[in-house]
Amino acid sequence: MTPDHEFLELRNVNVARGDRLVLHDVNLSIRTGEHVAIMGPNGCGKSTLILTMNCQIYPIVRPGMQVRIFGREHWVLTELRRHFGVVGTDLPGERTAVTTGLDAVIAGFFSASSIWPNLEVTAEMRERAYEALERMEATKLASQLVGTMSAGEKRRIVIARALVHRPRQLLLDEPSNALDLAAQRELRDTLRRLAREGTGLVLVTHHLGDILPEIERVIFMDQGRIVGDGPREELLTEERLSRLFHTNVRIGRDEEWMHSW
Numbered sequence: 001m002t003p004d005h006e007f008l009e010l011r012n013v014n015v016a017r018g019d020r021l022v023l024h025d026v027n028l029s030i031r032t033g034e035h036v037a038i039m040g041p042n043g044c045g046k047s048t049l050i051l052t053m054n055c056q057i058y059p060i061v062r063p064g065m066q067v068r069i070f071g072r073e074h075w076v077l078t079e080l081r082r083h084f085g086v087v088g089t090d091l092p093g094e095r096t097a098v099t100t101g102l103d104a105v106i107a108g109f110f111s112a113s114s115i116w117p118n119l120e121v122t123a124e125m126r127e128r129a130y131e132a133l134e135r136m137e138a139t140k141l142a143s144q145l146v147g148t149m150s151a152g153e154k155r156r157i158v159i160a161r162a163l164v165h166r167p168r169q170l171l172l173d174e175p176s177n178a179l180d181l182a183a184q185r186e187l188r189d190t191l192r193r194l195a196r197e198g199t200g201l202v203l204v205t206h207h208l209g210d211i212l213p214e215i216e217r218v219i220f221m222d223q224g225r226i227v228g229d230g231p232r233e234e235l236l237t238e239e240r241l242s243r244l245f246h247t248n249v250r251i252g253r254d255e256e257w258m259h260s261w
């Protein structure tokens with residue numbers, strides 16, 4: 001695997017969940033290190049696309065279908081997940097609430113909710129977990145129980161878990177959900193810093209305010225299909241957003257940021 005491999009290549013991808021086809025004939029390429037926002041109304045297939053990217057869901061096998069991640073069609077999942085981090089809205093598992101912030105981050109090496117007795121934690125893992133907390137400016141949370149943290153603090157731990165492998169790409173599925181205005185601002189400042197440090201971002205959202213100034217490419221999804229893909233200046237217009245969300249959208253601007261109502 002070389003640095004010039006694209007992070008993602010999807011060709012003629014269809015995905016079913018149960019007996020319902022959710023993604024239809026998706027064709028998509030994302031470069032390693034690229035910053036991309038994926039937008040669309042609820043139920044359009046955004047989260048299913050993220051699950052397909054991280055191999056939690058597999059496409060229907062048909063002639064011409066292809067999925068390549070970092071230049072390869074076949075991966076051992078534990079190896080693949082060392083190359084990118086996945087950021088959801090919460091931490092996994094009921095044990096997380098009584099786990100310290102540092103242990104919750106270390107558990108990210110094992111995709112576990114906590115450090116169970118059968119898991120062998122090395123000194124390097126602890127060092128890299130603490131490094132991830134430092135990148136998130138969250139070292140003060142290392143000894144605090146996750147169950148006592150605010151939503152914004154928990155989101156910092158979630159992102160730190162995703163950073164322990166020093167990934168080249170982060171996948172973020174609506175990361176600002178359930179955050180108050182101050183926590184949203186902190187999250188966006190953090191993601192801007194990561195983008196400037198060279199970590200690629202694939203951000204799924206339906207909030208215009210989540211689209212960082214560093215994100216130059218926007219993908220529109222509707223009813224399981226990609227219906228737009230291009231520079232933010234072309235796609236983030238009142239006319240195109242109104243058509244995408246099936247309602248009248250107005251856009252406001254404040255220096256580098258955009259918001260809608």
